[in-house]
Amino acid sequence: MISNPLRDPRDRRLPRVPEACALVVFGVTGDLSRKKLIPAIYDLANRGLLPPGFCLLGYARRDWGGDGDFEQLARSCAQAHARTPFREDVWRRLAETIIFLPGSFDDDEGFDTLAQTLLDLESTHGIPGNAAFYLSIPPAAFPAVLKQIERTGMASGKGGGWRRVVVEKPFGHDLQSAVELNALVDSVFSADAVYRIDHYLGKETVQNLMALRFANTLFEPIWNSRYVDSVQITMAEDVGIGTRAGFYDKTGAARDVLQNHLLQLLAMAAMEEPVSFDAESIRVEKVKILGALSLPPDSKRYAIRGQYEQGWLAGERVRGYRDEEGIPKSSKTETYAAVRLGVETRRWAGVPFYLRTGKRLPRRTTEVAVIFKKAPHLPFAETDTAELGHNQLVVRVQPDEGVTMRFGSKVPGTAMEVRDVSMDFLYGESFTESSPEAYERLILDVLIGDATLFPRNKEIEYSWRIIDRLEEFWSGRKPYPYRAGDWGPAEAEQMLARDGRLWRRP
Ligand code: BG6
Numbered sequence: 001m002i003s004n005p006l007r008d009p010r011d012r013r014l015p016r017v018p019e020a021c022a023l024v025v026f027g028v029t030g031d032l033s034r035k036k037l038i039p040a041i042y043d044l045a046n047r048g049l050l051p052p053g054f055c056l057l058g059y060a061r062r063d064w065g066g067d068g069d070f071e072q073l074a075r076s077c078a079q080a081h082a083r084t085p086f087r088e089d090v091w092r093r094l095a096e097t098i099i100f101l102p103g104s105f106d107d108d109e110g111f112d113t114l115a116q117t118l119l120d121l122e123s124t125h126g127i128p129g130n131a132a133f134y135l136s137i138p139p140a141a142f143p144a145v146l147k148q149i150e151r152t153g154m155a156s157g158k159g160g161g162w163r164r165v166v167v168e169k170p171f172g173h174d175l176q177s178a179v180e181l182n183a184l185v186d187s188v189f190s191a192d193a194v195y196r197i198d199h200y201l202g203k204e205t206v207q208n209l210m211a212l213r214f215a216n217t218l219f220e221p222i223w224n225s226r227y228v229d230s231v232q233i234t235m236a237e238d239v240g241i242g243t244r245a246g247f248y249d250k251t252g253a254a255r256d257v258l259q260n261h262l263l264q265l266l267a268m269a270a271m272e273e274p275v276s277f278d279a280e281s282i283r284v285e286k287v288k289i290l291g292a293l294s295l296p297p298d299s300k301r302y303a304i305r306g307q308y309e310q311g312w313l314a315g316e317r318v319r320g321y322r323d324e325e326g327i328p329k330s331s332k333t334e335t336y337a338a339v340r341l342g343v344e345t346r347r348w349a350g351v352p353f354y355l356r357t358g359k360r361l362p363r364r365t366t367e368v369a370v371i372f373k374k375a376p377h378l379p380f381a382e383t384d385t386a387e388l389g390h391n392q393l394v395v396r397v398q399p400d401e402g403v404t405m406r407f408g409s410k411v412p413g414t415a416m417e418v419r420d421v422s423m424d425f426l427y428g429e430s431f432t433e434s435s436p437e438a439y440e441r442l443i444l445d446v447l448i449g450d451a452t453l454f455p456r457n458k459e460i461e462y463s464w465r466i467i468d469r470l471e472e473f474w475s476g477r478k479p480y481p482y483r484a485g486d487w488g489p490a491e492a493e494q495m496l497a498r499d500g501r502l503w504r505r506p
Pocket of ligand 1: 237256257
């Protein structure tokens with residue numbers, strides 16, 4: 001693809017293509033890289049969004065015996081997991097840019113070779129020092145890799161080339177470790193060179209939350225405690241923990257997804273309008289919301305965690321969490337978490353935000369549901385409105401990406417009976433182009449240098465402040481059991497029932 005010198009890079013209507021650059025992936029043979037990063041890089045290549053001078057440098061412990069074998073691995077990942085169709089010509093061109101460097105994270109020689117390779121890219125690939133380092137590695141390896149990057153001087157590009165670092169979650173396992181990690185990253189890279197990935201922010205529907213709220217007049221006037229009864233944010237998964245026992249059992253649902261994905265969704269749903277749609281303005285607004293989060297004084301009743309037991313899902317018997325391979329029989333790790341939070345601002349005072357997430361729930365679905373108060377007065381006979389619920393606006397993040405509105409409508413007939421109906425917007429029906437995968441969008445943003453969809457360190461620290469309090473309260477207690485295939489433990493239902501509410505059944 002040849003870049004057009006007349007193109008204004010700020011013009012979002014045109015495809016954005018980065019300058020010539022290298023992407024260095026540490027942990028390139030790991031699970032995330034195989035399933036998400038390599039396929040996303042292929043998709044970008046297929047869409048013509050990678051610059052002519054591009055190089056993918058894979059660094060990983062395992063010795064794959066040279067570029068050839070790694071290319072085979074990368075090819076099969078792209079074939080199996082890419083969103084766009086596999087095209088041999090596109091792959092060949094991308095494969096020519098791949099360099100695999102075997103080495104461990106404390107191996108001086110490996111890092112010296114990497115530094116030299118980056119310098120050589122100017123003459124071999126015409127890349128003038130621009131490089132992004134993607135840390136797709138376990139958090140325990142972050143310090144070693146960052147120190148090596150610093151030691152070899154790779155944190156700054158020679159001759160004015162940019163250098164960026166991409167940090168994958170988990171960003172620490174509590175507030176203290178997150179502060180330490182942030183300090184470590186900031187000691188090697190300048191703050192504007194750090195990209196913390198929360199892949200939920202790369203999902204089109206999450207970005208649509210902002211479009212919905214701030215590009216229309218319809219919703220914002222009623223998006224406050226005067227009209228909103230409560231907000232429910234659900235991230236349900238039907239899958240179990242797969243092959244991630246070691247990671248998951250140390251982590252649990254709250255640290256795995258509540259701290260990041262769900263709190264980011266909450267921040268997007270609750271934030272004030274940013275003065276502009278740039279990274280700084282959006283982050284400033286999200287920080288205000290995350291800093292204003294509160295837990296109810298009676299946390300015991302409003303922070304529920306659960307663990308799945310054996311049950312049935314899609315007609316198949318599935319085993320319980322403690323019977324999963326690699327999980328200790330005595331594990332107290334939660335696979336489900338539900339919590340009620342408040343946002344202490346004028347807009348949201350008194351509105352509960354109910355968040356829940358779980359593995360082995362009946363289906364995979366993520367949504368943000370804004371539940372409105374009932375009309376203050378209904379000029380109909382009571383029986384005619386017996387089946388009228390609350391108006392709801394539901395942003396369906398996945399699957400069936402779109403927006404649903406629920407409101408009362410007259411039932412055909414002679415009586416004035418009113419009942420809830422739904423009005424649906426489906427991405428798939430309104431747009432012909434399918435949505436890019438979150439990682440496609442986010443990797444492209446890193447290479448372009450657009451940090452809008454990446455949380456800043458303060459957001460992460462505020463999120464941990466809440467999670468730390470939950471963990472402190474849960475510590476030593478057993479999670480409530482729930483049957484795989486159910487919507488979580490009964491105690492989570494009671495939590496809402498106590499407030500006179502019900503969880504939505506997506
Ligand atoms: C990850 C979590 O961040 O998100 C996983 O570590 C979870 O446990 C995954 O399964 C869900 O992502 P998605 O995009 O499939 O909803």
